Amino acid sequence: MTDEHDEASEPVSPEDETRLRALLSDARESGATPDDVVARLDDTLAGLVAERLAEEPEPTPATGSEASIHPLVRTRRHRVVAVLGAAAAVAVLGLGIGALLDQGSDDAGDSAATDAGVERGVHADADSGAAKAQPSESLETADELAAYEKIVLAPRASTVRSPHLTRDLARIQAAYLSSPGSARYGKTLIHEPKGFTCADAVWGRGVLVAARYDGAPAYVAFRQPMGDSQVVEVLQCGTAEVLRSTTLPTDG
Amino acid sequence: MDAEVVRSDADLLADHVAGDADAFGVLFARHRDRLWAVALRTTGDPETAADGLQDGLVAAFRRAGSFRGEAAVTTWLHRVVVNACLDRLRAEKVRRADPLPDDLDRAGRGSPTSVVGDDQLDPAEHGVRSERRAQVLAALAQLPAEQRAALVLVDMEGYPVAEAAQILDCPEGTVKSRCSRGRARLAGLLRPLLDETDPDPAPDGPAGNPSAAADVGSLSPRGPPGDPAPGPA
DSSP: OTTTTSSOOOOOOHHHHHHHHHHHHHTOOOSOOOHHHHHHHHHHHHHHHHHHHHHSOOOOOTTOOGGGBOHHHHHHHHHHHHHHHHHHHHHHHHHHHHHHHHHHHOGGGHHHHHHHHHHHHHHHHHHHHHHHHOHHHHHHTOGGGSSOEEEEEOSSOEEEOGGGHHHHHHHHHHHHOSSTTTSOOSSEEEEEOTTOOOOOOOOOSEEEEEEEETTEEEEEEEOOOBTTEEEEEEEETTTOOEEEEEEEESOO | OHHHHHOOHHHHHHHHHHTOTTHHHHHHHHHHHHHHHHHHHHHSSHHHHHHHHHHHHHHHHHHGGGOOSSSOHHHHHHHHHHHHHHHHHHHHOOTTTSOOOSOHHHHTSSOSSOSSOGGGSOHHHHHHHHHHHHHHHHHHTTSOHHHHHHHIIIIISOOOHHHHHHHHTSOHHHHHHHHHHHHHHHHHHTHHHHHHSOOSSOTTGGGSOOTTOOSTTOOOOSSOTTSOOOOOO
C-alpha cells in the first residue's frame, strides 16, 4: 500500500497513545443514521428488490389463482385429459365393434343390440365430456392418477440445510402456506421454478415445494394437518423416499 | 415480525440468497447505524459516507451469494462498506487533503449524539467537547485513507485488530502498522490537545477504549459488531 511507508514516524509514547485513543473514541459517531440517508438507502433497496423480482416473478401462495399456473401445468392437465379422452374413444370404438359383431351373429337382437350400443355410446360420450369439463373429479377416481398434480411457478428452489432442518422448513412453510391449517392438500400442488429438475415419483397428496436439500434437488412436502400440526417431509427426487421428516405447527 | 427478530445474520443472508425479498433489508437495517458510523468517520464527509454506504448496500445485495462464511456476516458487511468508502475516496481524491468542516455536529449530519450524550453536559463543557472533537476529526481527515480506516475501526469502534484486518482485507500486522503510523501523525497534529488532556481516565469514561491497552492489538471490543456500543454507565 502506498501509505505503509510514506513517512518515517516515531512511535508515540504510551501516555500519548492512551490520550489519542481516548480522543478518538470520544469522537466516534454514535448517532443513528440520518433520516435522509435511511430514506435513500430504503429507496435503493426497494429498487434492488424490484429489479430482482422483475428478473423472476414473485412466488404465488399455495391457494393462488389458476392464472398463476405455469403453462407446463396446462400441458400436463391437457395430456391427462387427452389420455382419458383417448381411453373413452377406445371404449366407444370397442363397444361399437362389439355391437357390430353381435349384430352379425344374432339378427334377432337387432334393436336391443343397437339400443344397447347407442346407450353405451351416449354414456361413454357423457363420461368423456365430464372428463373434459371436470378433469379433477375424473382423475380423483382413477387409482393411478389419484394425486392430481398442479404446478405453480416459484421464483427459485428453497434452501434446506440438514443442520437447520426445522428452521428452514418453517421458513418455507411461512413463505408458501399463508394458512397451513386451511390450505388444500387434496391434490399434489407443486411449487417449483423454471428449469428445476427432479425426476418423477409418486409424491402423494400435499403441497410440495422445490428445494435444494444440502445442495441436492428435492421436494419439501407439506402434508394434510392433523390437529394443530402437520408432517413435513423432504422427498428424494426419483424415488419420493423420505430423506427427513419433521412436524410443524399449523397455527403459526 | 418475531420470526425476523430471531433469525441470525447468517440465516438472513441465506434467506436473501434463496429469494426472500425482505431478508436483506432486515439484515442491513440491523447493522445500518454502525455501518454509517464507520462510513462517516472513514470518509470524514457525510455525503461521501452516504454514497459509500449506498454503494456498499448495492454491492452486498448483489454479491451475497459469494459470501462463504469465512468471517461473520457483520464483518463481511463492514468490509464491503469500508471498501466502497475507500473506493469513493480514491476516486474523488478530494477530502483527503481538505480539512473536515469545523464541526460535523453543527453540520447537522455528523454526530447528533455522542458516546456520552451531549445533553448530559453543561453548555460550557459541551462547547469544549465539540471543539475537541472537531479538532480530532480535522486531524483524522489529514491521514491517508487506509490509516484513517484502521484507526476508525480499532480506536474509534473498538474492533479487535484481527477483525479489523478481516474488514480491511489485509494482514493484522498491516493494521497495526497503519494504526501506529496514524497515531504518530495524529500526535503531531493534536499536540496541544494531548498536552491538556488528562490521560487517566479517558475523556468520557466507560465508553472509551480501555486506557490500559497500550498495544494496538490488545483492545477489547466494546461489543459485537452488530450490537450498539454500550451506553454511558
